[in-house]
Amino acid sequence: MQRLFKCLLRPALIPFLFVVLAAAQTQQPAPSTTAPPPTLHASTQLVVVDVVVTDKNRKPVHGLRSSDFTLTEDNAPQVLNHFEEHSALTAADATKFQEMPKLPPGIFTNYTPEPVSGSVDVLLIDALNTPVKDQLFVRQQLLTYLNSAAPGTRMAIFGLTTRLLVLQGFTSDPAVLKAIASKKFGKSSPLLQDPVGGNGIQNSMADDMEDTGVVPADVVANIRQFEAETQSYQTQLRVKYTLDAMSQLARYLSSIPGRKNLIWFSGSFPISIFPDSTLSNPFAVAADSGDEFRDTVNLLARSQVAVYPIDARGLFNSAVFDAATSRNYGSQAAQKAGQPSRMQQDMNKFTSDTAAEHTTMSEMADGTGGHAFYNTNGLAQAVAEAIDDGSNFYTLTYTPTNANRNGEFRKIKVQLARQGFNLAYRHGYYADDPTKGPPPPLKGQAKQSTVTDAAVTGGAVNALQSMRVAMMRGSPTPSEIVMKVGVYPTGPPAQSEDKPAPSNVLSEKIHGPFRRYSVNYAIDPLGITFLRTPDSKIHADFELIIFVFDPEGLLVNRVGTTLHIASTLDEIRKNVAHGIQYGQEVSAPVKGEYFLRIAVHDLNRNHFGAVEVATSDVKGLRPLATPVPGAAAAPATTPADATTPAAPK
Numbered sequence: 001m002q003r004l005f006k007c008l009l010r011p012a013l014i015p016f017l018f019v020v021l022a023a024a025q026t027q028q029p030a031p032s033t034t035a036p037p038p039t040l041h042a043s044t045q046l047v048v049v050d051v052v053v054t055d056k057n058r059k060p061v062h063g064l065r066s067s068d069f070t071l072t073e074d075n076a077p078q079v080l081n082h083f084e085e086h087s088a089l090t091a092a093d094a095t096k097f098q099e100m101p102k103l104p105p106g107i108f109t110n111y112t113p114e115p116v117s118g119s120v121d122v123l124l125i126d127a128l129n130t131p132v133k134d135q136l137f138v139r140q141q142l143l144t145y146l147n148s149a150a151p152g153t154r155m156a157i158f159g160l161t162t163r164l165l166v167l168q169g170f171t172s173d174p175a176v177l178k179a180i181a182s183k184k185f186g187k188s189s190p191l192l193q194d195p196v197g198g199n200g201i202q203n204s205m206a207d208d209m210e211d212t213g214v215v216p217a218d219v220v221a222n223i224r225q226f227e228a229e230t231q232s233y234q235t236q237l238r239v240k241y242t243l244d245a246m247s248q249l250a251r252y253l254s255s256i257p258g259r260k261n262l263i264w265f266s267g268s269f270p271i272s273i274f275p276d277s278t279l280s281n282p283f284a285v286a287a288d289s290g291d292e293f294r295d296t297v298n299l300l301a302r303s304q305v306a307v308y309p310i311d312a313r314g315l316f317n318s319a320v321f322d323a324a325t326s327r328n329y330g331s332q333a334a335q336k337a338g339q340p341s342r343m344q345q346d347m348n349k350f351t352s353d354t355a356a357e358h359t360t361m362s363e364m365a366d367g368t369g370g371h372a373f374y375n376t377n378g379l380a381q382a383v384a385e386a387i388d389d390g391s392n393f394y395t396l397t398y399t400p401t402n403a404n405r406n407g408e409f410r411k412i413k414v415q416l417a418r419q420g421f422n423l424a425y426r427h428g429y430y431a432d433d434p435t436k437g438p439p440p441p442l443k444g445q446a447k448q449s450t451v452t453d454a455a456v457t458g459g460a461v462n463a464l465q466s467m468r469v470a471m472m473r474g475s476p477t478p479s480e481i482v483m484k485v486g487v488y489p490t491g492p493p494a495q496s497e498d499k500p501a502p503s504n505v506l507s508e509k510i511h512g513p514f515r516r517y518s519v520n521y522a523i524d525p526l527g528i529t530f531l532r533t534p535d536s537k538i539h540a541d542f543e544l545i546i547f548v549f550d551p552e553g554l555l556v557n558r559v560g561t562t563l564h565i566a567s568t569l570d571e572i573r574k575n576v577a578h579g580i581q582y583g584q585e586v587s588a589p590v591k592g593e594y595f596l597r598i599a600v601h602d603l604n605r606n607h608f609g610a611v612e613v614a615t616s617d618v619k620g621l622r623p624l625a626t627p628v629p630g631a632a633a634a635p636a637t638t639p640a641d642a643t644t645p646a647a648p649k
Contacts, residue, residue: 235273
């Protein structure tokens with residue numbers, strides 16, 4: 001992988017590999033003599049289980065051997081293929097990250113430098129689900145931790161509002177980390193009932209109407225129903241945005257080998273919203289996000305991301321008796337026959353909401369091998385324990401004896417021959433078929449419908465949901481598929497066009513003049529699924545996608561190409577030695593700055609790789625001379641540091 005990627009990062013553009021399109025012919029560059037062919041993986045399933053072993057004082061236990069562990073899947077004993085112990089890095093080791101090669105102008109990659117060994121720590125500050133008051137407490141506790149953190153502690157910091165934001169990439173510089181932790185992040189959540197965190201409970205509009213004693217009961221009931229449904233909808237949005245962010249992080253971190261510890265500061269959210277018997281239509285507020293939650297946890301586990309949720313609210317009680325509460329608990333109108341009092345309703349709601357939020361935290365931690373911290377004000381200590389747990393662990397891998405990938409949940413149980421230790425690991429996984437592609441199109445629907453406006457703005461699930469998350473403007477770039485792209489204008493800076501490049505699909509009200517860009521892909525084949533079919537050939541299906549966004553994140557243009565490789569194993573090995581390479585052309589308006597979200601999407605496993613390029617970074621570069629294979633490119637001049645791509649044969 002590392003040798004291949006160094007090859008992908010070469011400044012020169014090597015001859016393109018031409019793949020089979022629906023209306024194109026196969027082209028084959030000469031085999032390389034400078035790099036060995038990549039290994040094509042068989043479809044054998046390998047399950048990775050990271051196990052944290054601690055003693056009764058929560059101190060890590062070292063020195064265990066593979067023979068000390070017994071692992072079963074659905075009560076069936078499994079044979080360990082690999083066993084490895086990991087210990088926290090020393091200050092010297094923590095700085096030995098691979099250096100990112102300096103790329104020439106116009107070349108971009110989603111490759112992430114990785115640590116020499118050990119685990120990776122990521123902090124997620126969740127302003128979407130956390131009141132402002134508690135966000136301030138999180139910052140104070142983070143600074144407390146960083147002031148005593150071991151030298152060389154390396155981490156990245158992300159933020160969550162209604163979308164995921166990169167606050168700081170991976171760094172071990174304590175000054176940089178403290179500067180980020182000291183900054184005011186986010187603002188009051190637009191979707192929380194108490195976004196500031198004043199702890200007080202006020203009368204609702206329906207309560208005020210009821211207390212007057214003059215508003216008809218059916219009107220009060222309708223207003224109360226409306227308020228409850230609005231709150232339910234806001235909660236569902238919080239769930240959706242949060243799970244989207246978790247999926248983005250899983251894809252972003254997937255190319256970094258080994259364990260990743262995601263420390264999530266949040267007030268959390270409920271997975272399910274249950275019917276409310278106090279409403280005239282109890283089931284109108286009900287909702288369930290179990291399927292989306294399950295898919296997100298599965299994605300995190302596959303990417304070896306262990307989630308450590310920390311309740312940012314610390315130790316807290318119901319606001320019923322808080323001094324800031326101004327709710328009228330003495331109203332006789334509220335105490336109808338068969339209905340609990342307002343105070344009892346609020347107490348019940350606090351208990352059920354808190355239990356649901358903590359259940360979400362626990363289930364996400366258990367499903368990924370982390371640990372949930374709540375009902376504690378020691379957030380700094382919780383961070384230290386999470387990082388210590390996630391830095392000292394054992395990695396166990398096995399091939400399941402049950403090879404039937406039927407999508408059912410497989411229960412994992414790990415035991416030690418020695419007693420008295422605590423074990424933390426993911427307790428199962430869903431045996432989804434990684435070769436199963438997206439569902440077939442509906443009658444009358446195009447074969448490929450992923451490159452649509454709905455991919456960015458819609459709420460569809462599965463392939464469209466993954467597309468929307470991967471292609472969101474400004475979000476972390478997924479790296480399940482490692483890639484490099486060269487982006488160059490196709491003409492001199494003064495050249496513009498009235499129409500966009502062929503196959504580009506403009507959004508409404510977008511007009512020229514346009515500047516055309518040539519986008520050249522070099523894709524690591526290890527991220528693409530190759531399948532052997534009954535015709536004795538190796539097949540792969542993926543698509544290349546470019547979305548063009550304005551600075552506000554509005555989609556203004558898009559282009560997509562579906563590719564299909566069908567060849568013998570020997571030909572595949574020979575032709576992908578330097579990566580799968582292809583090109584597209586895309587246009588952006590001349591005036592203003594725009595952002596190209598460039599991606600590859602493996603259709604068989606629904607995996608993504610993407611980079612994001614600002615037009616201001618490339619519009620002044622010297623253009624390429626040779627038309628891009630697979631697109632009708634305009635001739636231009638060749639950059640000094642690039643060779644001419646081979647012409648189609």
